[in-house]
Amino acid sequence: MTPTDRPLQIAYSPCPNDTFVFDALAHGRVPDAPPLDVSFADIDITNGMAERGELDVLKVSYAVLPYVLDTYTLLPCGGALGRGCGPLVLTRDADTTDLTGRTVAVPSEKSTAYLLFRLWAADTVPGKVGDIVVMPFHEIMPAVRDGKVDAGLVIHEARFTYQNYGLHKLADMGEHWETTTGLPIPLGAIIARRALGQTTLTHLAASIRASVRAAWGDPEASRPYVMEHAQEMDPAVADQHIGLYVNEFTADLGTDGYAAVRGLLTRAAAEGLVPALGPTALEFP
Known part of the structure; x- marks a missing residue:
């Protein structure tokens, strides 16, 4: 159990990439993973939830990070970065x-x-x-x-x-x-409440990585969950969506992933679009 002895409250979108990533974790197929209490919301809603400090774990836009990193930490996995997948x-x-x-x-x-x-x-x-x-x-x-x-x-x-x-x-x-x-495109991030503590945060990140690998290992296992929440999306489009947004950066941000996030937010701060980040703001506990 978590330090609060309850499931972690998490919200992510009904989009195919999120349901694909979290299917195994949400359905108890990741051994020893923390239990989750899942709700669905589009990213503009979860951005607001993060700014208000609601829930334990959230899928948010990278653009909201400068406003919420006092309360939440960026997890090094589970999010959406990529190439050839921009707006x-x-x-x-x-x-x-x-x-x-x-x-x-x-x-x-x-x-x-x-x-x-x-x-x-x-x-x-x-x-x-x-x-x-x-x-x-x-x-x-x-x-x-x-x-x-x-x-x-x-x-x-x-x-x-x-x-x-x-x-x-x-x-x-x-x-x-x-x-x-020359960097990948940072789109959606997974953040978790810092107050959960280092042990729980590390355990959660490992569980999300395991869920991603489980989805890659058996893509058909996640299909019912993906299509249930895909809002009548054509299955072929759902597969394209997953193919674009679930990749090596989903399993681990890595050097290029972190460089992309910091690069985006540094450039945006220089244009006056977001507050500047501190030097250790993106560090994972």
Whole structure:
């Protein structure tokens, strides 16, 4: 049991990568793992929960880390980093090449996608981007299609489905990040309450790694859990989603993973988008 003698309260998204990663752990198939009390919430909700200090373990955007690291520590596994998997900026008009003065819909202003977008815009948009409109990510492509906004910043499976809305890719935020830094794209992080203590935190990280390896070892075992929460997603799209967002960085951030996280947050702080990190803020107990 945990030091509080109760299951750890954890919230992650219903997206296929999270359910794939946590399937074995959530269903008691990782020997000696701490028990979990699982709830599901989209990342904009879990970001807010982290800022309020709710729950023991949360999947959040890397962009929220500077606001919560006094209470939570970044776990070295379980999250989403990768290559070729960044957010896209979409437009209705294929001839649109400049977002100066344009209205852009984004899923959150405290998201990695938004930080990557602002860093891209700082490098490539000659004037200032126009109004930013925050809306749920599943509403963004219809809003662009219907002309309610000039462009949209999209994430997740929208990479594979935007053509169905007649939309066009203006730019790939991840491609810009990778080209300018050579680093993978930091997207979603797993954080845990520091007050759990070093022993529990180390045990939890080891259990998450074991859950990832179990999913890789028997992908079909996780399919019912993945599809139950995939919001009617096509199974082939769910597989693409998992293939992009579950990789070696999910098992262990490693040197490149930590460099990517610190690089993103350092650049964002230099642009005034987030508070600066302390030198030991990302260290795992």
